[in-house]
Amino acid sequence: MQRIGVFVCWCGSNISATVDVEKVSAVLALEPNVVISQNYQYMCSENGQALIRNSIKEHNLTGVVVCSCSPRMHEATFRRACESAGLNPYMLEVANIREQVSWIHKDIEEATEKAIILGRTAIAKLRLNTPLTAGESPVIKRALVIGGGIAGIQSALDIAEAGYEVDIVEKSPTIGGNMAKLDKTFPTLDCAACILTPKMVDCAQNEKIDILTFSEIESVKGFVGNFKVGIRKKARFVNEKLCTGCGVCTQKCPSKRGLNDFNMNLNTRPAIYIPFAQAIPNVAIIDPEQCLKLKNGKCGLCAMQCPTKAIDYTQQDEIVEREYGAIVVATGYKPISLENFNEYGYSTYKDVVTSLEFERIMNAAGPTSGHLERPSDHKQPKVITFIQCVGSRDTSGCGKPYCSKICCMYTAKHAMLVREKYPDTQVNIFYIDVRTPGKNYDEFYRRAVEQYGVNYIKGMVGKVYKEGDNLVVQGSDLINNEQLLIKSDMVVLAAAIEPDPSVRKIATLLTTSIDTNNFLTEAHAKLKPVESPTAGIFLSGVCQGPKDIPETVSQASACAAKVIGLLAKDKLKCNASTAGADEMLCTGCSLCENVCPYGAITYIDKEFRLGGGRTEVRRVASVNPAVCQGCGACTVTCPSGAMDLKGFSTKQIMAEVDAICKN
């Protein structure tokens, strides 16, 4: 016979303002098996926990129900309290009467009734609880960083610094990400390459870091501390170990018409190329769509010219399997496609460019060697109009509802750089709001306005059209309340940023969650911003939400600290809620084995007595509790109901449903 104690928390006024906590504890006191029912202002406080501990001892409790906030918040706290009073920690149930009741209801009577029902539900489940013990599993002391932009680079460097091995898996042929494409960085205007490339070199030279470029995540198995990851190393047709990056091949290649994606397709590159001068690894790659040898077998010039015989036209994709204790997602962003914004004429007029394209135009290593030229006729523009919030803060459905956060600052940067280098250029900026929180940010923006004379216009642009050689920007000036037609030589669009599309597949593989905008969800918006809800998966950089470089770097280091904290442990406590098969019901059909994401289920042939001296050998499922993570997929797949999960048995869930439906 269970002896249950019920503890109702006020959570200050968080719960008690909407739920009659006195009534809840009084009503629950009448439930069968309940021997004591109390309420207290803050159950999670030391005094509250002492109340639980003392009651366990005083009343010889066999189980505890706490009616409080979400178990996500304090289940661990209350489990510890139970354990320290000598009760098995799994003899605790939490009824969530804050997030599920007081925070979402206004009517006190209704809320109180619901809180009582949830309390009864927890009691009904607890009656069927059994003490559980958690095993331990070892931690593989190696981390995986997915994405080799500044976020991934920083996380990897910090983890390696602590002495752990790290692999960076980057889908493009070089690490560096979007930051490598930037010209200058706000608010100090130092050049992006000057601050990024040394970090890239550090990665390459660090013996703890292994960089796998032109590689993608193919499969992920396992769980925190013990992930098994399949990585597809895509064929680059150049032997990475032999190539010295001398670049002879790129000069001799006759097929030179490929679009240079590093330069935002603004110029061309050969079929065999090195993405940019400081690429890491500094190794050539062949674009098979463009290479004459790979397309029709005629050519082979690069192989003939290569001094180290590094060219290998027969190279195939290769799958490498590696094991990790922790995984960092740093998949970054890309500017949104502008197909929904035809009014700005991006696809029609060559001289309407995106900000990232403008970065390359301004960059000394870019398509124009840093001369400000407009793409159509290579003339130097005299009037440039910038349009901000192209697809950001857009609730029409064409763009993104969120603020991309970086555009105000980089547009001010572009304006300032143009005015600095070409003082005779007129620069206009259309904006909705200028948002510049951050150290030295507002000062930076004010310099653009006050010192550099950039013409900021509050208002939106209706359309961009061509008149003769020039573009005309039609917009409204909200402050002067007038319509403007601004003749411009060039228009620069601050396109919204969105998570790199590869993140969807990766989130699925990692069984971690993404929000409606495809940003990865953190475990807690305020208190766990770099952890994903899936244990062992951490978030670094823009994949979690829009960020500029300083913020990205801070988050990347925070993320590394969490990874180091995990890898520093030799053993992790396993999950105690593991599955098991009732062998008398199991038919050995293998459905559970198919759905188990952890490979915890195997089959054995077992002899059963049928009575009357007869026996039967049957194939039955057997669960390895050290590997089972208690996800419950097997229990819902099993048609016979043979599979059950400790702590979440079908009977317990049925008892909960019954308790709810009884009212």
Place this chain on the structure above:
Amino acid sequence: MQRLEVAFLEKAKELLSSGQVNRVLAYKKGEFCYDVSPAVFYSVEELENAVYNGFCGANLSKYLIQESKKEGKVAVFLKPCDTYSFNQLIKEHRVNRENVYVVGIECQGKFSIEKFYKTGVGFVASVQEDLDSVLVNGETKIDRNAVKLERCLVCKKQHVVYDELLVINEKKDGDLDRFEMVKKLEAMTADERFAFWKEQLSKCIRCNACRNVCPACTCTKCVFDNDDSQISSKANADSFEEKLFHIIRAFHVAGRCTDCGECSRVCPQNIPLHLLNRKYISDINEFYGEFEAGKDIAQKGPLTNYTTGDIEPNDFKGGNK
């Protein structure tokens, strides 16, 4: 058609007398021409009572769960649709394939006795079969399609697993769209659909024939027979409890049901139970691409396998039609 039955008997005798198998799972005569039933024959003499004709609708694959566990090898005559069920059972480790000798036998579509009555022929004393027609009681000629089971109008045609084939004539017809009625149900409003199923399922007498005949329902102990599972008591709480029984059953076989149609064939109340399964099959096809349970033993079932291309819950635009 008589040629096929002769060939069947010869093959069964040959398998038994050569000692290749020690028993044959096939069909035996009943009191009337239409009440044929599955049977195991241990000797050539016993085969006197064996038949193979248009009334041999029963899917023999499920019997192999027990038969394949016994001593010695068993021969079985499987129609194309039966082989799908058998394959699915192999995949689920429910039969011992090594103990079974499968003869894939020709099928020109099996009969529904109710459909004979509907033509107005009255008592059916004898049926002479032809490829396209049947002669009832030696006098009334009926189009074969008019008396076929629904499932035979949407035939699978191919044997997917066998050790040898016994096919004299290929089957030509059976190409109707099996999802036609599913589409009609989908086009209904929720209320209309509920009314349809309420009317159909209210006829259910819970005789369990559908479950007992179903080759996908092979649990050692069905959840409905397991008091400990509490499922029966939950279903009984509702005045319209049959719907829960049938819907839970459909869920349990979803992704494994080969659409053999046995549930509807054996239902004494003529409930079109196969439609529930077909709805799931059509949804699986829509969400995960064409999939036929039992067709390919190496192919993973879409409901118990996961790929990164799988539909995400938020990609699914369901709703109340």
